[in-house]
Amino acid sequence: NxxxxxxxxxxxxxxxxxxxxxxxxxxxxxxxxxxxxxxxxxxxxxxxxxxxxxxxxxxxxxxxxxxxxxxxxxxxxxxxxxxxxxxxxxxxxxxxxxxxxxxxxxxxxxxxxxxxxxxxxQRQSVPLIKPEVPLVGTGMENKVAVDSGAVLISQYDGLVKEVSADKIIIENTDNIQKEYILKKFVRSNQGTCINQIPLVEEGMIVKKGDVLADGPLTSEGRLSLGRNILIAYMPWEGYNYEDAILVSEKLVREDNFTSIHISEQECDARDTKLGPEE
Incomplete structure (x- = not known):
């Protein structure tokens, strides 16, 4: 800090x-x-x-x-x-x-x-590709996730008619269908990845205010900034001296703390006397 x-x-x-x-x-x-x-x-x-x-x-x-x-x-x-x-x-x-x-x-x-x-x-956390609901929470995780606007919320009571990776269709009690479009791999202002994943399945009954899809930094409709991992407080040949941390290969191999970052690059190609640039 x-x-x-x-x-x-x-x-x-x-x-x-x-x-x-x-x-x-x-x-x-x-x-x-x-x-x-x-x-x-x-x-x-x-x-x-x-x-x-x-x-x-x-x-x-x-x-x-x-x-x-x-x-x-x-x-x-x-x-x-x-x-x-x-x-x-x-x-x-x-x-x-x-x-x-x-x-x-x-x-x-x-x-x-x-x-x-x-x-x-907490403000500096980046969205993981495999977020996990914390084992110990305060009860505010759901409220924060819903109010953040990151998750997709049902606007009325109804029946889930169709679910795919990029859209959810809900039919309300008046037989009017509402289509919800999910954000897929959209770049945020911080260069992180915004990706919404459906939580509901076809045939499910939903109520107004229910979470239909998870967003970045959420899991099961609750704020999930990290993962529940097994940790040990112990010396390890000096490699974890003071604030140093050792992580296992398994943690890296299973993408427990992997995140996706999207950057936008621009390249200008100009016409010259000898022809266009390559």
Missing amino acids: SPFIGLIGSLCIYARVNELGFIETPYFKVTDGKITDEIFYLSADEEDKYKIAQINIKIDKDNKISQDDVPCRFRGDIIECLPDEIDFIDVSPKQIASISASLIPFLEHDDANRALMGTNM
Whole structure:
């Protein structure tokens, strides 16, 4: 990582930019110790005026805060409040993290610098030809894949009538057929390969919002940046000293980490007095 690490900021989950250009984040309103369904978006200077609790406190079935001393944020400090003194509460425990950070399992156990490096390095991953769903995830993998636009999404309920490498035909309940064209080996702006692979089969019933085809960096409709491989922490004759890594021939032979890159080359052929260039 360069000395500029950390200068690139990302919006946290659920955050938005208001019409004045300030970042806002949502909170549930708390009235007399009970969490209501009202959602308020507050900017940094606005939330400074209120006592705000975290969502992972004890709450009973009636949405009332059931613990006596509740840690709250107030004017930049952490204080303890009674349930009746709380003004707002977070909408989700993950709203303090960005999309990239929310994809790191057990984030709270990581050193802050390493977590920062992890969020940055996820952006640098290239699409593999054999991506694999991670064995350990955070639950955000499907949402990120769908919202990224990389996967193909069904626009309505229907029946899969035809599936091929480059198109999928869905017939809806009104017997109207919709043809979805898949992207095949298209060059991205970064020179990587965009290739969509069908997930559905002919005769399957699909619902609106279902993933029809995987895209780059996805597998089974979920974000898949790498592979699940067997690793060992052990010395190996000095070849893995400090940050060096040894990989097996099998890993290379089976194309576990192989990716396709597409470059565009131009060549000019001119007419000369002796004829066209060859």
